[in-house]
Amino acid sequence: MEMMRKERIDRGIKVRTEGIYAISAMKEILYLLGPRLLLIVGVLLLPFFLELAPYWKRVINIMFVYSLLALAFDFLANYVGLVCLGGAFFVGVGGYLSAIFNSYFHIPIYISIPLATILGAIFCTLTILPCLPLRGVYFAIVTLMYPLLATRVIEALNILGGTNGITGIASFPHEYVEQYAVIFVMLICLFGMRRFVNEDIGLVIRGVKDNDQAVRASGISITYMKTLAVFIASLMCCFGGAYIAHLYMWAGLSLFALDFSIIPIASVVIGGGGTLVGAVIGSFILVPLSEFLRFFGTFRIVIYCALLTTFIILKSEGIMVYLQRKYHQFERWVKV
Amino acid sequence: MGKGMKDNVIISVKGISKTFGGLKALIDVSFDVHEGEIYGIIGPNGSGKTTLINCITGFIKPNAGQVFFQGRDITGLAPHKIAHIGIARTFQIMRPYYTLPAFKNLIIPLWSPRARKIGGWRGGGKHGDRDTVAVDILEEIGFERDSRVPYKLASTLPTGYQKRLELARCIALRPQIIFCDEVFSGLSMSEIASMLPLIEKLKMDGITLIMVEHRLRELFRVADRVMALNFGEKIAEGDYTEVIEDKRVKEAYLGSEEV
CATH class of the missing domain: 3.40.50.300 (P-loop containing nucleotide triphosphate hydrolases)
Structure with a gap:
């Protein structure tokens, strides 16, 4: 019997050779820029299209927040080796801090969000610090506990508005400000992170995942590198939290909801782990889908789960990994 | 003595x-x-x-x-x-950073505070510089500069080169x-034979x-x-x-x- 095998060949354009961008023709420039421009322009134009469907504006804003969370999860899990289920903790801290600044101290929204992002990230990093020596599933379980713990503390002590939450938070001055704020931050984070992981310091952080003993033997403290990575990830999540607080003009216990931990993970699985773009694309699919399925009432969870499972079984590598392969390589069948 | x-x-x-x-x-x-x-x-x-x-x-x-x-x-x-x-060390079980090309493996020790302190621009400096230093060190330790070997993924290197990479990672730290x-x-006899002059050379360098x-x-x-x-x-x-x-x-x- 004749055996056939699929052969994959890289396309003839070498994007990068030893730090030099080898681009000479318009075709090659378009080959590289095409997918990136498609994403950037598409995302930037989205608010105009949404004028046709005002109901979806809110959903899309939340979708971008989820894509930031997914980006942070993908970075921590696939580049640093920390599987962090505490995304909701970061979101809650960012949201509550921004609420405190804005509602209690009357700090304007333009300052309260960045302030909550940075101070929140510092606070999150310090609280996660004791768990950093833990690895794998142990780190995952302990971080899962953080948002639950925060909820109970706020409930039990009846601080920060208790179960009612903090109200009277300023909203965004205009709908477009509201939408473009999160769009710009998402695009900056996405392309910033893609660059960061390939810089020298990013390589060191990836080294921590690959082989932490060798990093220590190279005279670099792995605790310092992990702390830095958690800080970067929690910056993105805390911004998301602060943004949601101002979007809803309310900060409550639901900011610590497990949705903020779990949906980003599902997005990364669907989009393809380790690609960063995949995490964003994954949440672009999952969040609107979850909203769309509201038609089906309580049955929506069943459909949602069935879709996810099908996806994981049929395309376990993730959409982005699949698409990137198709884009960068020829495939053909050859005789063995 | x-x-x-x-x-x-x-x-x-x-x-x-x-x-x-x-x-x-x-x-x-x-x-x-x-x-x-x-x-x-x-x-x-x-x-x-x-x-x-x-x-x-x-x-x-x-x-x-x-x-x-x-x-x-x-x-x-x-x-x-x-x-x-x-004080640098190699590991008995080779542990290169498998997902990185060979020369990128050296970026990690070259980025370390020690290498940046001692190496000055060679250890630190801009992105491109550190890559060049990495390839220089690999050449020192027997990777052919003009071949594709320094740019191959560490996981695809033969054992002899992985052992050298371990040593190169130590050298990049500029240790005593x-x-x-x-x-x-x-290693095979011929691989060892080519390693021995390398060891002698490190000794000559005062390590x-x-x-x-x-x-x-x-x-x-x-x-x-x-x-x-x-x-x-x-x-x-x-x-x-x-x-x-x-x-x-x-x-x-x-x-x-x-x-």
Whole structure:
């Protein structure tokens, strides 16, 4: 019997050779820029299209927040080796801090969000610090506990508005400000992170995942590198939290909801782990889908789960990994 | 003391002991290594050679004893601090960063505070500079610069190159001492033959080497002094001829083997 095998060949354009961008023709420039421009322009134009469907504006804003969370999860899990289920903790801290600044101290929204992002990230990093020596599933379980713990503390002590939450938070001055704020931050984070992981310091952080003993033997403290990575990830999540607080003009216990931990993970699985773009694309699919399925009432969870499972079984590598392969390589069948 | 060796002790190990549960892995091991020499540590399987290296480089905390580096007590310091003061090590089981190309493996030690402090622009500097330095070091250690080998993924390299990569990662740190944990094991005779001049060259550069080895013949060609361990105890030390002739060494290790 004749055996056939699929052969994959890289396309003839070498994007990068030893730090030099080898681009000479318009075709090659378009080959590289095409997918990136498609994403950037598409995302930037989205608010105009949404004028046709005002109901979806809110959903899309939340979708971008989820894509930031997914980006942070993908970075921590696939580049640093920390599987962090505490995304909701970061979101809650960012949201509550921004609420405190804005509602209690009357700090304007333009300052309260960045302030909550940075101070929140510092606070999150310090609280996660004791768990950093833990690895794998142990780190995952302990971080899962953080948002639950925060909820109970706020409930039990009846601080920060208790179960009612903090109200009277300023909203965004205009709908477009509201939408473009999160769009710009998402695009900056996405392309910033893609660059960061390939810089020298990013390589060191990836080294921590690959082989932490060798990093220590190279005279670099792995605790310092992990702390830095958690800080970067929690910056993105805390911004998301602060943004949601101002979007809803309310900060409550639901900011610590497990949705903020779990949906980003599902997005990364669907989009393809380790690609960063995949995490964003994954949440672009999952969040609107979850909203769309509201038609089906309580049955929506069943459909949602069935879709996810099908996806994981049929395309376990993730959409982005699949698409990137198709884009960068020829495939053909050859005789063995 | 070896012939014509300077009398400056660079690393001094005093009475190191380590037990794992009931097992005595190291019992009161002491030795001095002088600056610029190649010091060999031999012993049968399970005699505590790797444990000794782990104790000195901070990966394991010894139960008793002290390690002095240039007169400074470094016992129990964290591994990255020990590496920072100039003590590098290779791992017996090769651990390159598999997902990175060979030369990118060196970016990590080159980025370390020590390399940036000592190397100046060579260690630090801009992105491109560090890549160039990495390829320079790989060339020094026997990767052909113009071939594709330095740019291949570390996981696709043959064993000989992975061993060299381990050494290169140490060199990138610009250390004063390198602990080599069985760099010859798993290599063919011709690969070892090409490694030996490399070891000699490191010695010429003024780096002190402490080599743990199974391959005695090859070790004896480069080592100035040798120490033998058996069941965690130091049983002999000196010139390799003295060590080979030692009755306890013969019994423990060489008795059944022709050297």
